[in-house]
Amino acid sequence: MEDPTLAAAAVLSDDLRRSMYGYIRRSDGPVTRDEAADSVGISRKLAAFHLDKLVAAGLLRAGYGRPRETGRVGRAPKVYEPADLDVQVSIPRREHGLLAGILLDAVRTQGPGESGRDAALRVAAERGHELGDAERKRMRPGRLGAERALTCVGEILERHGFEPARATPTLVRLRNCPFHPLAAKDPDLVCGINHAFLAGFLGGLGATTLNATLAPRPGACCVEFGAAIPPASATRSTGA
Template structure:
């Protein structure tokens, strides 16, 4: 299983010295040398270098060699550190509010005056899902997909996007987690419709023609079920 970068980043900050140096570098608003980071938390330069490189490995900092203040001096150019462009969010189970937010923003931008905002959001969600599915198909190159093979590919893809898929049968995939919760609880018709369109679009992008996404909500789970087009979905609601 591939480690979650966000969890790795949080784990790297589970140390008072690293927290202190990371906070100092973020406040500095400029590249910071090892000497400066060491002085900020009161440790040796050598120990600071160890912890700073751990933060780089975790993706929290970027490092490069640069003359401080643009002034070249005799000797080795110092290594400097600055914050990486990373937004750390860890939730268990995983939530993907940024995906939903992106869909809604695109829908607002795409909708003309008098257009139905809900319909625009569903359309954008379908397109986003299709892009995701097409990218996965290009990566995996699965060829022609039967229902069971398609569901196996879909299961792996959705696991990486926080849906916690579980195979109820060879031809049925339930999604144990809704990445858009608790927003789905506030506006279930809207969010479930977007989710359904997103997953349907994903199947289209994958060219998984033998699988369909249907609304089949269950308490505590995602509202969508993926199953063979020939199978009878469980408890379908529209």
């Protein structure tokens, strides 16, 4: 699945499209093809081609304005206005919006006697569980063994910028911290939020054969995934 932000950035790499997009964003209202063409000095036909690319990338919305007052009946002109897509490209990928959302929800829902840190960890676990639950319903994986669960977890977290790497058949390390460089300002808090989010994610996914463990490493995510160690009582009951 193509990342819409990267696709939008690729479309904006063209100078003409970037100039027209900037002109439309600065305009007080919807812009016609003729106005967009005049803004960069190209033909209406060529402007229509570039405008359609911007619409396909989710950067613009197209609609129809009022017919021009020319004294005769005519078709309403096609007009363009900015869409809601916010283009921010970072390599490696960052998830500052996710962290900000967790902290905002923590402030809004902090209960009596609950510390700010505890509220943030609670909300992070809830957000992670929601993500895992949504993925579980989409994939319907059933009960997963540790190795298969690690594969599923890696595929999902790859889409969220964690850059998972299989260190052993039963261990996945995350090479990128999506919350960097904010994690450097308060590693105890941010790493705690990250751990709570990823542990909640495993819970929502139903990956009971895995554990999310805090294991800080320089330049990498502070959490890694490994096979859960069965309780001693369970091991004895199986005769191991």
